[in-house]
Amino acid sequence: MMRRIVQIIGAVVPNAYFKAFTGIMLYQGSLKGFCVPVLNCYACPLAIFSCPIGTVQHFLAIRAVPLYTIGLLGLVGSTVGSFTCGWICPFGALQELMYKIRSFKVKIPRRLRYLRYVSLILLVGILPFLRGETSFCRLCPQGALEAGVPLAVFSTQIRALIGTLFFVKVSILFGFLFLFVISKRPFCMTFCPLGALFSLFNRFSFLRLKVKQNSCAECDVCVDPCPAGIVPYKEVDSADCIRCWECIRVCPTGVIQAELVKFWKLKEGR
Amino acid sequence: MKRILPLLLISGFLLLLLLGIRYGEVAEVVLNATLLCLSCIGIG
Numbered sequence: 001m002m003r004r005i006v007q008i009i010g011a012v013v014p015n016a017y018f019k020a021f022t023g024i025m026l027y028q029g030s031l032k033g034f035c036v037p038v039l040n041c042y043a044c045p046l047a048i049f050s051c052p053i054g055t056v057q058h059f060l061a062i063r064a065v066p067l068y069t070i071g072l073l074g075l076v077g078s079t080v081g082s083f084t085c086g087w088i089c090p091f092g093a094l095q096e097l098m099y100k101i102r103s104f105k106v107k108i109p110r111r112l113r114y115l116r117y118v119s120l121i122l123l124v125g126i127l128p129f130l131r132g133e134t135s136f137c138r139l140c141p142q143g144a145l146e147a148g149v150p151l152a153v154f155s156t157q158i159r160a161l162i163g164t165l166f167f168v169k170v171s172i173l174f175g176f177l178f179l180f181v182i183s184k185r186p187f188c189m190t191f192c193p194l195g196a197l198f199s200l201f202n203r204f205s206f207l208r209l210k211v212k213q214n215s216c217a218e219c220d221v222c223v224d225p226c227p228a229g230i231v232p233y234k235e236v237d238s239a240d241c242i243r244c245w246e247c248i249r250v251c252p253t254g255v256i257q258a259e260l261v262k263f264w265k266l267k268e269g270r
Numbered sequence: 271m272k273r274i275l276p277l278l279l280i281s282g283f284l285l286l287l288l289l290g291i292r293y294g295e296v297a298e299v300v301l302n303a304t305l306l307c308l309s310c311i312g313i314g
Binding site for chain 2: 025026027028030032033035041042043047050051054055058059064066067068069070071072073074075077078079133134135137138140143144147148151152158161162163165166167168169170201204205206261
């Protein structure tokens with residue numbers, strides 16, 4: 001419940017420019033200088049902060065080094081790892097909500113999880129640098145949901161400019177929306193470059209998860225609630241873990257713990 | 271090492287962040303984010 005509340009706050013706070021409803025297109029203030037550590041499109045009329053992935057691409061596209069954004073993302077990653085994916089990301093929350101819809105369910109093959117690193121290196125790193133454009137944004141379903149579709153619906157000027165790319169983006173969005181219903185966090189696990197970046201820090205971050213040695217009964221109670229589709233007690237702090245702490249919440253023996261590198265014990269299961 | 275590595279990483283990235291702010295990157299971030307991103311909308 002606590003995580004749901006934080007996820008709602010994580011969705012509302014970065015998108016709190018309610019003046020957009022009165023017809024003013026984009027927030028132009030200084031808060032846009034701050035990148036939120038989640039995927040949140042800055043072309044969304046409601047957005048008051050910047051998307052870190054869009055910002056990194058922009059800097060590479062103009063052949064500049066994004067020191068500020070890399071510093072910010074690295075700081076978040078090395079402090080809490082993928083914690084923001086599990087607790088704050090609005091697109092992650094949407095995926096979890098849609099997975100609750102009753103339907104047949106499919107497990108994402110492990111190999112596909114490496115695709116997000118391809119997305120990070122190719123679409124966020126190499127292509128923007130070589131082509132001078134924000135390549136990931138051109139395909140991003142989050143951008144289509146938050147910016148493309150609302151602007152196309154409410155702005156006649158934008159609607160007049162719609163072409164093939166828009167329909168490609170919307171098709172990708174609808175493809176993912178379908179996948180959200182049948183599999184656990186498919187966008188995070190296969191396409192999200194920010195999740196890929198944060199996942200690299202999971203083993204080295206200040207905040208870690210720990211399983212008490214020899215105490216786990218391997219009852220698998222934590223497996224089904226895990227939104228990342230991993231076996232928490234076997235893959236604690238793996239790159240696929242999104243640090244949602246659902247495993248800590250449901251563990252009947254309390255063997256999984258979150259701690260700040262040997263200094264403090266933060267939260268312990270029952 | 272397990273204790274020192276996160277602290278080293280945090281210090282290094284904090285340094286990058288401060289360097290970015292020092293070189294005026296925040297203004298560029300604001301400028302970029304306040305212009306309508308055509309790629310994000312899908313018309314670029």
